[in-house]
Amino acid sequence: MSESDTADDSLQPNVRQTPAGKATGERTDTLLQTEDLVKQFGGFTATDSVDFGVDEGELRCLIGPNGAGKSTLLNLIVGTLQPTSGRIYYDGQDLTGLEPNERVQRGISMKFQVPSVYGELSVRENARLPIQQFADGEERRRRVDAAIADAGLSGYEEVQASALSHGQQQQLEIGMAASLEPDLLLLDEPVAGLSVDERDEIAARIRRLNREEGIAFVVIEHDTDFVAEIADKVTVLHQGEVFREGSIEAIEADPEVRRIYLGGEQ
Numbered sequence: 001m002s003e004s005d006t007a008d009d010s011l012q013p014n015v016r017q018t019p020a021g022k023a024t025g026e027r028t029d030t031l032l033q034t035e036d037l038v039k040q041f042g043g044f045t046a047t048d049s050v051d052f053g054v055d056e057g058e059l060r061c062l063i064g065p066n067g068a069g070k071s072t073l074l075n076l077i078v079g080t081l082q083p084t085s086g087r088i089y090y091d092g093q094d095l096t097g098l099e100p101n102e103r104v105q106r107g108i109s110m111k112f113q114v115p116s117v118y119g120e121l122s123v124r125e126n127a128r129l130p131i132q133q134f135a136d137g138e139e140r141r142r143r144v145d146a147a148i149a150d151a152g153l154s155g156y157e158e159v160q161a162s163a164l165s166h167g168q169q170q171q172l173e174i175g176m177a178a179s180l181e182p183d184l185l186l187l188d189e190p191v192a193g194l195s196v197d198e199r200d201e202i203a204a205r206i207r208r209l210n211r212e213e214g215i216a217f218v219v220i221e222h223d224t225d226f227v228a229e230i231a232d233k234v235t236v237l238h239q240g241e242v243f244r245e246g247s248i249e250a251i252e253a254d255p256e257v258r259r260i261y262l263g264g265e266q
């Protein structure tokens with residue numbers, strides 16, 4: 001091999017790059033990129049040609065009126081819904097069509113809007129559920145213990161989940177999603193119905209997981225104080241489309257954003 005063959009390959013004209021590599025590969029900061037993503041339910045378009053990108057280590061909030069398509073978009077990304085058309089690229093790979101557990105193995109995890117803690121099971125039994133197909137033995141035990149400790153539930157291992165407060169149950173669910181050790185964690189309304197103190201605890205935890213473990217987040221939340229506290233950047237969805245993207249200050253000051261929130265879709 002001659003010297004020139006090992007030179008910077010960006011100078012070589014015939015380097016083959018896949019669309020996934022181009023959108024989210026090693027040469028970009030982009031971790032996730034959807035391309036012209038569409039989801040229809042019957043004749044209704046819930047996700048309308050969405051190009052949505054998230055950078056590595058970013059903390060993004062996703063807002064928009066009820067029915068805007070926020071949950072649908074996250075479910076498409078994690079794979080619990082399949083798109084009608086469009087692609088989903090992640091870390092240099094095309095995830096479109098992969099099963100949710102294959103996406104977990106590549107580094108995406110999600111806490112769903114609908115509670116998924118089993119009330120009749122103990123905290124430890126719940127914490128074990130998502131991990132069991134991905135780790136066993138000592139590794140599984142370590143991750144279960146870490147999830148419980150991170151949720152602030154050490155000492156509650158044998159308590160039935162139904163005996164926990166709503167805030168503790170949300171903390172447990174975030175722990176269960178984080179125990180899969182994702183690079184991208186999707187949280188659908190993690191603080192809905194919680195007190196101000198409980199919200200503060202979850203905000204602090206999201207920031208810590210982001211800063212210390214480098215996890216990128218997409219968090220769906222309506223409360224602008226909470227959003228202002230955690231978000232690097234905010235995406236507004238409206239009628240299935242990306243309506244605005246920017247800082248929380250710019251979004252809050254935008255009269256068109258106010259208009260869609262007051263537009264009777266609530």
Ligand code: ADP
Binds near residue numbers: 041044067072
């Ligand atoms: P958001 O999370 O922003 O409140 P969703 O993503 O849950 O909104 O829903 C977007 C739209 O798609 C809503 O009008 C909802 O009724 C519709 N929708 C969501 N899931 C389904 C489904 N499984 N079947 C039919 N319509 C759906």
Ligand code: MG
Binds near residue numbers: 070071072113
């Ligand atoms: Mg929703």
